[in-house]
Amino acid sequence: YWRDWSSDVCSSDLYYLLVNDDTLLVPQALAKLLAITTSPDQEIIAVAAICDPDTGRGTYGGRRRKTGLVPITGRPESCDTFNANCVLITRAVFARRGVFHDRYTHNMGDFDYGFQATMRGIRVIQSPDFLGTCADNPPTGTWRDRTLPRLKRWKLLGSPKHLPFFEWLEYNRRNSGLKWPLATISPWIRVLLKR
Numbered sequence: 001y002w003r004d005w006s007s008d009v010c011s012s013d014l015y016y017l018l019v020n021d022d023t024l025l026v027p028q029a030l031a032k033l034l035a036i037t038t039s040p041d042q043e044i045i046a047v048a049a050i051c052d053p054d055t056g057r058g059t060y061g062g063r064r065r066k067t068g069l070v071p072i073t074g075r076p077e078s079c080d081t082f083n084a085n086c087v088l089i090t091r092a093v094f095a096r097r098g099v100f101h102d103r104y105t106h107n108m109g110d111f112d113y114g115f116q117a118t119m120r121g122i123r124v125i126q127s128p129d130f131l132g133t134c135a136d137n138p139p140t141g142t143w144r145d146r147t148l149p150r151l152k153r154w155k156l157l158g159s160p161k162h163l164p165f166f167e168w169l170e171y172n173r174r175n176s177g178l179k180w181p182l183a184t185i186s187p188w189i190r191v192l193l194k195r
Helices: 002-008 029-036 091-097 109-119 150-157 165-175 177-192
Strands: 015-019 044-051 058-060 062-064 077-079 086-090 123-133
Touching: 015 029, 015 091, 029 044, 029 086, 029 123, 062 077, 062 123, 086 091, 091 109, 109 123, 109 165, 150 177, 165 177
Parallel strands: 044 123
Antiparallel strands: 015 086, 044 058, 044 086, 077 123
């Protein structure tokens, strides 16, 4: 996690690169992200669009609140938040936003960081084309798997790798506007209704 190494950064650093260990980047990935953030003093977060290695379908990258994963268009695209499979953060952004919120143990930190940045006028921009590959996580064996018994799904939902209740509540309180109470309980309602 970012906070595990954040104490090692220094004020002279220009950029901070986050890369998931299951993401394979193309050779020019960093150069293409640097083309989006042409100065470390710009308040820009550059996000690498990532695709499935077998199908070529987009799996991770920039996200928009209403439509989800931002499509590849051949030009840089503005986003509301991001998956942190590969993200380049400028010194200027780090100076304002620091590291991920320490409330999150596994999930939600990247989405929260992106939403909080855009709320403060920091631009989140996705690369014009795919810069790496990473297979999407299937719903099988997760709380979204409707073939599992309801109690099993319930336990998975509240586990650290999914949506621990108080972390999920904090995430929604910070990012879901006036509908945050409904957004917080909706996954539990889905499990109860077997949806």
